[in-house]
Amino acid sequence: MALKVAIVGLPNVGKSTLFNALTQTASAQAANYPFCTIEPNTGDVAVPEPRLEVLASIVGSKEIIPSRINFVDIAGLVRGASKGEGLGNQFLANIRDCDAVAFVARCFEDSDITHVEGRIDPLSDLDIIETELMLADLESLEKRVPNLEKRARQDKDSAETLRLVKLALEQLGNGRPARAAKVAPEDYKAWHMLQLLTSLPALYVCNVDEGSADKGNAFSDKVAERAKADDAKSVVISAQIESEIALLDPAERAEFLETLGLHEPGLNRLIREAYSLLGLQSYFTVGPKEARAWTIEVGCTAPQAAGVIHNDFEKGFIRAETIGFDDFVAFKGEQGAKDAGRMRSEGKEYIVKDGDVMHFRFNV
Numbered sequence: 001m002a003l004k005v006a007i008v009g010l011p012n013v014g015k016s017t018l019f020n021a022l023t024q025t026a027s028a029q030a031a032n033y034p035f036c037t038i039e040p041n042t043g044d045v046a047v048p049e050p051r052l053e054v055l056a057s058i059v060g061s062k063e064i065i066p067s068r069i070n071f072v073d074i075a076g077l078v079r080g081a082s083k084g085e086g087l088g089n090q091f092l093a094n095i096r097d098c099d100a101v102a103f104v105a106r107c108f109e110d111s112d113i114t115h116v117e118g119r120i121d122p123l124s125d126l127d128i129i130e131t132e133l134m135l136a137d138l139e140s141l142e143k144r145v146p147n148l149e150k151r152a153r154q155d156k157d158s159a160e161t162l163r164l165v166k167l168a169l170e171q172l173g174n175g176r177p178a179r180a181a182k183v184a185p186e187d188y189k190a191w192h193m194l195q196l197l198t199s200l201p202a203l204y205v206c207n208v209d210e211g212s213a214d215k216g217n218a219f220s221d222k223v224a225e226r227a228k229a230d231d232a233k234s235v236v237i238s239a240q241i242e243s244e245i246a247l248l249d250p251a252e253r254a255e256f257l258e259t260l261g262l263h264e265p266g267l268n269r270l271i272r273e274a275y276s277l278l279g280l281q282s283y284f285t286v287g288p289k290e291a292r293a294w295t296i297e298v299g300c301t302a303p304q305a306a307g308v309i310h311n312d313f314e315k316g317f318i319r320a321e322t323i324g325f326d327d328f329v330a331f332k333g334e335q336g337a338k339d340a341g342r343m344r345s346e347g348k349e350y351i352v353k354d355g356d357v358m359h360f361r362f363n364v
Helices: 015-023 050-059 089-095 122-152 156-173 185-193 218-229 239-245 250-259 266-278 302-309 311-315 325-330 334-339
Strands: 003-008 041-046 063-065 068-073 100-107 202-208 233-237 280-286 290-297 317-323 344-346 357-362
Touching: 003 015, 003 089, 003 266, 015 041, 015 068, 015 239, 015 266, 050 063, 050 280, 050 290, 050 325, 089 122, 100 122, 100 218, 100 266, 122 156, 122 218, 156 185, 202 218, 202 266, 218 233, 233 239, 233 266, 239 250, 239 266, 266 280, 290 302, 302 311, 302 317, 302 357, 311 317, 311 357, 317 325, 325 334
Parallel strands: 003 068, 003 100, 063 290, 100 202, 202 233, 280 357
Antiparallel strands: 041 068, 280 290, 317 344, 317 357
């Protein structure tokens, strides 16, 4: 399962600096003027998963294959973007095929880096971005209504779509993002098909100064309160520090983080929050050839988890030989866990747990 996150924010809040650090590339420009990013930059990065290395060391796997996460750096939005101001709608459209949105808020003061609004106010920054996305959604939905109303008289699917469109319009008309709407589980697929910018789960990224990277500051505290009120997630990151960490080798990284009072890079926290936001978890397959992490939704059944590897695994599913991560480590591998009675044979109804080590049996 691929996870795609759009990095969104006003110009000069540190979006591209964060993107460069996350992807360990310099493909996105980071400059002290608006619109330095003129193409949507995308970067694929590995999901940090220390458990994989432990499993690989036990089995002697030749290769470690983590899950991947895709970040899309969207050009800086400004007030009026939904009406074409700045670089406008061409970049709003790039958000629609993402799974979540990371709103980057500037939570640092620096007289050498200008702010497009002339002040440092992260809550106002978030309001501007959210408002522009809501206006873009309103315009998109309002254009669909007349045609849907005509077709709804004779077409059941159009009638259902119209119902969901009106639900979204009600939220947006009251100044709330579409994600605030209560959508029935059976409508999830159709709701997603509306491709609303404000229906995507939101993660607030507080870009702080280096001195605040460990505990945040007064600015990031306000954003955290806002996230709690909005039923969103928030994470504190210093994009500048992350860009420095990205240039270090693993040994130097650990020492550098320790001097800053950090236990891990901000990338790890960002991805973990993104996973939590989307209700995702990992299971593992391990062998001499490779140790691999697979991303699934929380609540996924064993056949569904098998299907992430290959459709045939799900179609011909017989059983899943399953060992919990802690048991696999404690008993030093599959045979030890099996001898200790810790290997389980799970059927079609089994709900996969985070960290399960699995081997699937299936009919071709």
